[in-house]
Amino acid sequence: xxxxxxxxxxxxxxxxxxxxxxxxxxxxxxxxxxxxxxxxxxxxxxxxxxxxxxxxxxxxxxxxxxxxxxxxxxxxxxxxxxxxxxxxxxxxxxxxxxxxxxxxxxxxxxxxxxxxxxxxxxxxxxxxxxxxxxxxxxxxxxxxxxxxxxxxxxxxxxxxxxxxxxxxxxxxxxxxxxxxxxxxxxxxxxxxxxxxxxxxxxxxxxxxxxxxxxxxxxxxxxxxxxxxxxxxxxxxxxxxxxxxxxxxxxxxxxxxxxxxxxxxxxxxxxxxxxxxxxxxxxxxxxxxxxxxxxxxxxxxxxxxxxxxxxxxxxxxxxxxxxxxxxxxxxxxxxxxxxxxxxxxxxxxxxxxxxxxxxxxxxx
Amino acid sequence: xxxxxxxxxxxxxxxxxxxxxxxxxxxxxxxxxxxxxxxxxxxxxxxxxxxxxxxxxxxxxxxxxxxxxxxxxxxxxxxxxxxxxxxxxxxxxxxxxxxxxxxxxxxxxxxxxxxxxxxxxxxxxxxxxxxxxxxxxxxxxxxxxxxxxxxxxxxxxxxxxxxxxxxxxxxxxxxxxxxxxxxxxxxxxxxxxxxxxxxxxxxxxxxxxxxxxxxxxxxxxxxxxxxxxxxxxxxxxxxxxxxxxxxxxxxxxxxxxxxxxxxxxxxxxxxxxxxxxxxxxxxxxxxxxxxxxxxxxxxxxxxxxxxxxxxxxxxxxxxxxxxxxxxxxxxxxxxxxxxxxxxxxxxxxxxxxxxxxxxxxxx
Numbered sequence: 213x214x215x216x217x218x219x220x221x222x223x224x225x226x227x228x229x230x231x232x233x234x235x236x237x238x239x240x241x242x243x244x245x246x247x248x249x250x251x252x253x254x255x256x257x258x259x260x261x262x263x264x265x266x267x268x269x270x271x272x273x274x275x276x277x278x279x280x281x282x283x284x285x286x287x288x289x290x291x292x293x294x295x296x297x298x299x300x301x302x303x304x305x306x307x308x309x310x311x312x313x314x315x316x317x318x319x320x321x322x323x324x325x326x327x328x329x330x331x332x333x334x335x336x337x338x339x340x341x342x343x344x345x346x347x348x349x350x351x352x353x354x355x356x357x358x359x360x361x362x363x364x365x366x367x368x369x370x371x372x373x374x375x376x377x378x379x380x381x382x383x384x385x386x387x388x389x390x391x392x393x394x395x396x397x398x399x400x401x402x403x404x405x406x407x408x409x410x411x412x413x414x415x416x417x418x419x420x421x422x423x424x425x426x427x428x429x430x431x432x433x434x435x436x437x438x439x440x441x442x443x444x445x446x447x448x449x450x451x452x453x454x455x456x457x458x459x460x461x462x463x464x465x466x467x468x469x470x471x472x473x474x475x476x477x478x479x480x481x482x483x484x485x486x487x488x489x490x491x492x493x494x495x496x497x498x499x500x501x502x503x504x505x506x507x508x509x510x511x512x513x514x515x516x517x518x519x520x521x522x523x524x525x526x527x528x529x530x531x532x533x534x535x536x537x538x539x540x541x542x543x544x545x546x547x548x549x550x551x552x553x554x555x556x557x558x559x560x561x562x563x564x565x566x567x568x569x570x571x572x573x574x575x
Numbered sequence: 576x577x578x579x580x581x582x583x584x585x586x587x588x589x590x591x592x593x594x595x596x597x598x599x600x601x602x603x604x605x606x607x608x609x610x611x612x613x614x615x616x617x618x619x620x621x622x623x624x625x626x627x628x629x630x631x632x633x634x635x636x637x638x639x640x641x642x643x644x645x646x647x648x649x650x651x652x653x654x655x656x657x658x659x660x661x662x663x664x665x666x667x668x669x670x671x672x673x674x675x676x677x678x679x680x681x682x683x684x685x686x687x688x689x690x691x692x693x694x695x696x697x698x699x700x701x702x703x704x705x706x707x708x709x710x711x712x713x714x715x716x717x718x719x720x721x722x723x724x725x726x727x728x729x730x731x732x733x734x735x736x737x738x739x740x741x742x743x744x745x746x747x748x749x750x751x752x753x754x755x756x757x758x759x760x761x762x763x764x765x766x767x768x769x770x771x772x773x774x775x776x777x778x779x780x781x782x783x784x785x786x787x788x789x790x791x792x793x794x795x796x797x798x799x800x801x802x803x804x805x806x807x808x809x810x811x812x813x814x815x816x817x818x819x820x821x822x823x824x825x826x827x828x829x830x831x832x833x834x835x836x837x838x839x840x841x842x843x844x845x846x847x848x849x850x851x852x853x854x855x856x857x858x859x860x861x862x863x864x865x866x867x868x869x870x871x872x873x874x875x876x877x878x879x880x881x882x883x884x885x886x887x888x889x890x891x892x893x894x895x896x897x898x899x900x901x902x903x904x905x906x907x908x909x910x911x912x913x914x915x916x917x918x919x920x921x922x923x924x925x926x927x928x929x930x931x932x933x934x935x936x937x938x
């Protein structure tokens with residue numbers, strides 16, 4: 213029996229520009245079957261949540277342009293459960309809207325907020341961890357984030373430094389600090405200290421607790437959403453209110469707006485497999501390799517003297533490659549990217565340059 | 576006034592496998608606008624011949640499967656002037672059929688035989704050279720080949736060693752030997768000797784002279800075509816005769832079957848620009864480069880730290896490339912080839928491997 217006061221908010225508005233051109237603004241990363249399983253990352257996220265939260269309590273927050281993709285990929289989702297942002301404003305306004313919306317429907321609600329484009333494995337542990345987290349936030353005035361036990365000195369993630377454990381909750385600690393991506397030296401210190409966890413970007417709290425946190429730390433935004441009380445949950449009125457008030461919200465992340473400021477922040481140490489698939493290299497590291505040490509997405513590769521590459525191609529395509537090592541080859545029909553994996557941080561600049569020189573049709 | 580006894584045979588049956596996958600068996604090199612001029616190599620060949628030979632005397636010999644492409648690209652060509660080979664048998668049977676066909680129509684005929692997929696520049700010199708060649712073969716019992724004055728120690732071409740000049744014909748010499756592709760050392764000796772010319776694969780002769788040469792040097796093939804005398808020039812009968820007799824011909828080149836054996840072989844030294852576009856490197860060397868030193872075919876390229884590459888892509892496609900030097904990148908929609916220019920001689924093997932592993936749809 214699933215607790216009917218538990219809700220889920222799937223954040224699904226990202227544009228996935230780091231995977232351009234395989235991920236495009238009209239079909240970003242979360243909508244792609246990135247791992248070749250037959251389900252997109254969004255669908256995998258939904259599937260993972262269904263054992264935990266009643267489908268009628270699952271909300272997807274996304275940019276208005278992705279409504280058709282959401283309906284296509286999640287046909288079971290009630291249309292009223294898709295919250296369409298009229299503008300891109302990072303995670304804090306997105307989460308605020310969802311919290312005010314859910315609180316209007318169910319003042320007793322607790323909620324999990326999750327990205328739609330991460331890879332999670334060992335789902336049994338995931339489910340146990342989330343149930344444990346729900347119980348914690350339902351019984352404490354707490355903002356809970358999930359922290360992953362690090363397995364390597366990763367420089368691409370944010371870290372959470374833990375403080376004293378919570379009595380009676382062996383896997384939950386008070387948070388001491390949030391730390392942005394460290395350099396390798398520092399990451400090694402973090403790893404060996406045992407005091408640092410990876411910040412997963414998955415949160416649990418009650419609607420009441422997160423609303424209070426918005427009031428305390430981003431009060432302008434909270435007051436802006438308060439003006440809509442009485443309209444949330446009434447589709448036409450809510451849509452009109454949001455179209456008028458959402459674009460005026462500051463664009464800011466939930467970490468920066470709330471989590472790094474609040475004093476009631478806790479972290480649950482979890483041990484499921486997790487990867488934010490934030491980079492081509494992360495995707496390469498998490499994907500099965502063929503005999504030659506290449507990773508392929510949706511394509512067949514005939515390779516000669518080539519290894520360490522990732523080939524991501526839309527449609528069934530044959531790639532014949534000779535003498536290429538450690539490259540990204542991403543083909544999106546009208547754009548072909550060939551770039552060393554070591555240079556992938558430059559892809560955002562390349563997208564910008566392509567836009568400057570050739571117009572926005574390639575975004 | 577064009578001499579009405581002059582004919583042209585355009586050989587158009589090649590499959591262009593060295594340019595795979597940009598050139599595919601269903602649309603080989605000669606049908607592609609390789610130089611971005613708006614005209615395919617075949618169309619450029621036709622355009623070049625029209626000032627020399629009456630359009631009603633131009634024949635195209637090709638494989639049966641290319642008939643629709645020929646009609647599309649050369650709409651002025653009478654359908655009866657397309658000789659469709661029922662099987663691929665190299666150049667000797669192709670030329671024999673054309674010679675027997677033309678001799679049946681016009682016993683006084685002289686003819687130029689030309690590939691359809693070479694690049695020729697300085698067309699005024701080309702026209703003068705061909706007119707000069709026609710006059711020579713119309714007045715001598717001669718098989719004439721065109722020899723290009725070499726400008727570099729090219730190892731990719733065949734060479735012709737010249738013997739004594741013909742009295743009264745300053746640009747024409749007797750041929751001493753034909754030499755296959757030399758190594759670099761030998762090519763340098765050839766170049767400095769002044770005795771060697773590049774073998775262009777363009778021939779002139781009378782129908783009578785080439786038929787006699789077939790009788791002398793490949794008599795089986797000549798007797799086979801003799802059986803069709805009385806049927807050539809009568810479309811249905813000729814087609815039926817060819818379908819029964821052509822496939823039985825030995826697959827052999829005209830050089831090997833006739834030119835290297837005959838004693839009445841002459842070469843005209845010509846100075847028009849010529850390149851057989853036999854390799855990606857040859858195409859690269861003969862194409863304008865962009866600022867970065869890359870050559871592009873039908874595509875836009877945004878390049879970073881990349882030079883010496885050739886990008887050949889069907890349809891309008893944006894290529895974004897970083898850190899690639901001296902590669903071939905050829906995209907044909909369902910196949911993408913990435914291969915160092917220095918390894919291009921392996922492409923035939925790659926085509927073979929692709930066929931073995933993935934079936935013939937990629938040929």
